[in-house]
Amino acid sequence: MSSMLFALSLFVVGPEPAASAETTAAPQETPATPETETASEVTSEVTSGATPTETEPDPVAAPEPVSEPTEAQVDSATPVDPDAPQLRVVDEKSGPPYYDEADVAALRNRYELPDEQPLARKPVRWRCLISDPTCGMTIELNATAAYAFRAQQGDVSRGNVRKWSSGRAQYDLWLNLPTLTEQVRNVRYTKMTLGPKGGVVFSDTGQFWGNLGIAMRYWLGRGRFAPSIEMSSALAFKLGGRPTRNLAGAEPKFETQRGPVGFTADVGFGIGGFGALVVGGQYDSPLAREDVPEQFRTSASGMFFIGFRGNILWGAPAGAAVLTHGLTQRLVEQPNN
Amino acid sequence: MTFPLTLLLLCTAPSEAGADKVAPATSTEEYGPFFEDAPASDARFQSRGRKDKYPVLSVGDGWFCFVEDSHCKASLLASGEVAAGMRIPASNKGPDLPYAHWGFRGGFAIRPLMLKRKPWHPWGVGIVSSWSRGTGAVTVESTTDAQEQASTDRTDTFRVALLNQLWLSKKPHAIHLDLALGTARSQVLTSGVALFGTHAEAAVGWGGWGSVYAGADFLDRDTRVMLGFRAHGIAAGPTIAAILLGLALGGAL
Numbered sequence: 001m002s003s004m005l006f007a008l009s010l011f012v013v014g015p016e017p018a019a020s021a022e023t024t025a026a027p028q029e030t031p032a033t034p035e036t037e038t039a040s041e042v043t044s045e046v047t048s049g050a051t052p053t054e055t056e057p058d059p060v061a062a063p064e065p066v067s068e069p070t071e072a073q074v075d076s077a078t079p080v081d082p083d084a085p086q087l088r089v090v091d092e093k094s095g096p097p098y099y100d101e102a103d104v105a106a107l108r109n110r111y112e113l114p115d116e117q118p119l120a121r122k123p124v125r126w127r128c129l130i131s132d133p134t135c136g137m138t139i140e141l142n143a144t145a146a147y148a149f150r151a152q153q154g155d156v157s158r159g160n161v162r163k164w165s166s167g168r169a170q171y172d173l174w175l176n177l178p179t180l181t182e183q184v185r186n187v188r189y190t191k192m193t194l195g196p197k198g199g200v201v202f203s204d205t206g207q208f209w210g211n212l213g214i215a216m217r218y219w220l221g222r223g224r225f226a227p228s229i230e231m232s233s234a235l236a237f238k239l240g241g242r243p244t245r246n247l248a249g250a251e252p253k254f255e256t257q258r259g260p261v262g263f264t265a266d267v268g269f270g271i272g273g274f275g276a277l278v279v280g281g282q283y284d285s286p287l288a289r290e291d292v293p294e295q296f297r298t299s300a301s302g303m304f305f306i307g308f309r310g311n312i313l314w315g316a317p318a319g320a321a322v323l324t325h326g327l328t329q330r331l332v333e334q335p336n337n
Numbered sequence: 338m339t340f341p342l343t344l345l346l347l348c349t350a351p352s353e354a355g356a357d358k359v360a361p362a363t364s365t366e367e368y369g370p371f372f373e374d375a376p377a378s379d380a381r382f383q384s385r386g387r388k389d390k391y392p393v394l395s396v397g398d399g400w401f402c403f404v405e406d407s408h409c410k411a412s413l414l415a416s417g418e419v420a421a422g423m424r425i426p427a428s429n430k431g432p433d434l435p436y437a438h439w440g441f442r443g444g445f446a447i448r449p450l451m452l453k454r455k456p457w458h459p460w461g462v463g464i465v466s467s468w469s470r471g472t473g474a475v476t477v478e479s480t481t482d483a484q485e486q487a488s489t490d491r492t493d494t495f496r497v498a499l500l501n502q503l504w505l506s507k508k509p510h511a512i513h514l515d516l517a518l519g520t521a522r523s524q525v526l527t528s529g530v531a532l533f534g535t536h537a538e539a540a541v542g543w544g545g546w547g548s549v550y551a552g553a554d555f556l557d558r559d560t561r562v563m564l565g566f567r568a569h570g571i572a573a574g575p576t577i578a579a580i581l582l583g584l585a586l587g588g589a590l
Contacts, residue, residue, distance in 0.1 A: 123384040127393065134383035137510050139546045141572050143579065169583060171576040173568040175543050186379040196549055198566025200419060200439075200580070206589055210419030210437060212549065212566040235564075237421030237437040240472070240491075242589045256472040256491045260435045261421050291432040293486050296475050312575060322583045329587020 124224065130311050131273025133189045133222045136178050144170035144278060145320035146307020148203060152334075153286065153299035162335050167328030168305045169321040171312075172199030172232075174215045192218045197232060201264070201282070202325050203303070204332035206241035207257065209282075211264055223272075230268035230276050230309075237261045238284065238298075259298050260285040268309055275310030275317060375508065386509065392544070394571075404569060405545035407504050407511040410451050412545060414444040414465060414500075417573030420552070420565025424474060424492075426526055427558035431477040436561050438492070440469025441570075446500060461502035465517060469494050474526045474559070487527035492561075494523035494554060496536045510544035521554040532557055545569055 107113075121134055128135035148168040154160030176193035183189070197215040202208045213234025220227045238259035266280025286300040307324075310317030387393050394403035405412030417440070424436035446463030473489035498519025505512045521536040534556030542548030546569050553562045568576075584590045 121383055128384050128386045132384055135386070136382040137386070137543075139510075139543075139572070141575065171579060173547055173566075173572050173576075175547050177543075183380050186381070188380045188382050190382070196543075196547065196566065198419060198547065198549075198568060200576070202580070202583065206584075206587075210421060210439060210566075212419070212421070212564065235421065237419075237435070238472075239419065239437050239439055240470075242584065254491075256437075256470070258435050258437070258472040287435065289432065291477075292434065293475070293477055295486075296434070296488065312579070318575075318579055322579050322586065325580070325583030326586025329584065329589055 121222075121224070126313060130313055131176060131193070131217065132224065133191075133219045133226055134187075135190060136188075138174075138176045138193070138273070140174050140176065140273065141312045142170075142172045142174060142199075142309050143312045143317040143321035144168065144172070144307055144309040145317065145324040146170070146278065146280075146305040146309075148303040148305040150203070150301065150303040152301035156299075164332070164335050166204045166303070166332045167324045168303065168307065169202045169325035169328065170199060170211075170309070171321065172197050172211070172215075174232075176215070176217060189222050190219060192216065197234065199234075200239070201236065202328070204328045205334055206329060208239050208241060209236045209264075209284075210239050211236045213264075217270070225272040225274075228270040228272075228276070230270050230278075231266070232268075233263065233265040235261050236264040236282055236284065257298075258287065258296070260287050262302075266305075266309075273311060274314060275308060277306075278309045279304075279306050281305070390507070390509065392509070402545070404571065405446060406509065407507050407513075407544070408457065409448070411445070411447045412463075414442065414446055414463065414545070415570035416442050416548075416567045417570065417577065418442060418467075418469070418550075418565050418567040420469075420550075420563040422561060422563030422565075424472075425560045425562065426474070426476065429478065430526060430558055431475055434472075434475055436472050436492075436563065438469040438471030438494070438563065438565075440467055440471075440494075442467035442567065444500060446502060457507055459504040461500075461504065461513075463500040463502070464497070465500050465519075466495070466497045468496075471561075474524075476527045489524065489527050489529075492523060494521055496521040496554070498536055498538070510546065513542050513544075515540040515542060515548065515550070517552075521556065523554065523556060523559075525556050525559045534559075540567070542567075546572065 124130070124132045124134060128138045129140060131138045131140055146168040148166045150164055150166045152162045154162045174197045175195040177195040178190040178192075179194045180190070180192035181188050182191050194214065194216045196213070198210070198212045200208055200210055211234035213232060215232035216230065218229045220229065238257045240254060240256040242254045262282065262284035264280065264282035266278050268276035268278040270276030281302060281304045283302040284298075284300065287296070287298045289297075308317065308320060310320075312318040390408045391399040392402050392404050392406040392409065395401065395406075395409060399406075399408045400410050402409035402412045405414065419437075419439045421435070421437040423433055425433045442465055444463055444465030446461050446465075448458060448461045450458035450460060471492045471494065473491050475488045476486070478485045496519060498517040501516045503514045505514065515538070517536070517538040517540075519536045521534050522531055523534070524531050534554055536552065536554050538550055538552030540548045540550035540552075548567045549565070550567060551562075551564050553560065581590070
């Protein structure tokens with residue numbers, strides 16, 4: 001009876017000292033031999049997993065629940081079936097992140113997610129003085145060279161309208177504020193910009209206007225040469241003129257010209273921030289109030305124009321605008337009636 | 338053995354967070370949501386106009402800037418402007434007529450409280466002077482016998498004003514509100530006599546690059562109100578050069 005009890009107690013107590021011996025052996029062995037060659041692959045991974053942990057409670061707590069099934073596998077002494085799924089504990093890393101690019105790729109593959117986004121574009125040159133979707137706020141100086149079809153109210157009693165072909169050169173400063181942006185991972189792209197603009201407009205016989213308004217650009221892509229739709233509108237006001245010596249027949253003199261505020265608007269289709277094909281119009285209000293003496297009255301006039309507007313930094317738009325300004329000034333003559 | 342180690346862990350972790358909370362606020366630190374820097378965001382534009390908070394054309398990391406900005410302690414102001422509005426003479430002098438002008442403005446602005454005391458303060462003060470050439474005046478004076486009309490070809494105005502600025506943000510090209518009060522000297526209507534009057538202006542600007550302004554000149558029986566756009570000289574300079582080139586090409590010079 002006592003011997004049976006003793007045998008029973010051995011049976012009960014037996015595995016525990018073996019388990020505790022195993023656990024005490026594991027931390028003791030790892031400082032001496034970090035790569036222990038044991039029969040079971042699992043136990044070696046458990047010990048290597050226990051090695052990097054520096055806090056003492058973990059080696060005591062972690063191997064305990066793991067060591068029992070590993071012991072069961074070792075004690076079963078059955079040959080490993082190559083067709084069965086191999087359960088293995090992944091190597092624990094010392095710190096975050098606990099996954100690498102291979103794991104992310106496996107996750108994407110499992111859930112059929114698209115591949116990673118392409119790398120973001122390099123920053124553009126010119127410090128965003130040429131507009132780009134990768135820029136936030138931009139400041140740009142634009143020059144426009146356009147063909148203009150002008151018209152002006154003639155003699156009201158006869159219902160005349162004077163029409164003539166002319167040119168238009170315009171210089172604007174645009175302040176583009178990013179009002180609509182989109183974000184791809186941690187890269188922000190501008191979708192739409194809106195902001196104030198101001199500038200001057202030149203046409204034939206030395207007439208020139210100032211303008212003050214707003215400009216909008218909507219990007220249709222994110223590339224360097226992404227197409228864009230541009231719209232701008234402004235109040236236009238006559239400033240003055242300096243007629244050409246040839247046409248005026250006298251020494252050219254700068255004259256101020258008075259006119260109520262009119263408006264100008266245009267729509268453009270652009271490529272990158274470099275340039276745009278522009279179509280627009282301008283209307284100048286008449287000054288014809290009764291209290292204004294007749295000699296100081298001005299009649300209504302306007303123009304439609306089609307041309308090219310671009311950033312002056314790359315040269316061609318400025319050259320085109322200067323050429324248009326010069327040719328218009330020199331060659332275009334307004335009809336008399 | 339484990340207990341002292343766990344106790345060490347428990348002691349170290351919270352005290353690091355506590356260290357931030359108990360740091361005393363110095364006199365130079367601003368406390369308040371209005372003047373706080375915007376929280377850093379991971380998302381950013383790939384291309385940036387400049388690398389840090391000081392503008393490109395600045396000397397001594399913001400001590401003097403050629404294009405004024407939010408973190409500039411002293412700035413040079415130079416701009417070209419165009420404006421349109423109305424000339425409103427006294428009622429018996431003639432009709433209200435449109436008025437437009439183009440001109441140049443230059444000046445100097447400093448942020449006094451940023452010179453020694455604070456790293457950033459919204460208030461700026463300066464002095465500006467400007468010259469403009471605008472449309473001429475028309476006077477129509479009627480008596481029972483006759484009507485006298487007179488006109489001038491142009492109106493030149495010279496102004497000097499004290500400028501007050503309020504910067505609304507610390508970001509690059511921040512919006513700022515400007516208020517200028519000063520004197521203007523110009524020919525009054527068609528009298529041919531230049532007199533002194535008052536000039537007042539309120540403006541909204543984006544950094545030093547451009548601003549939209551509303552201003553008025555109050556002279557004797559001659560008031561001009563205008564709304565205009567101002568561009569920095571670095572942008573206006575090439576424009577003026579191109580304009581002069583076009584005029585020369587067109588035979589107007």
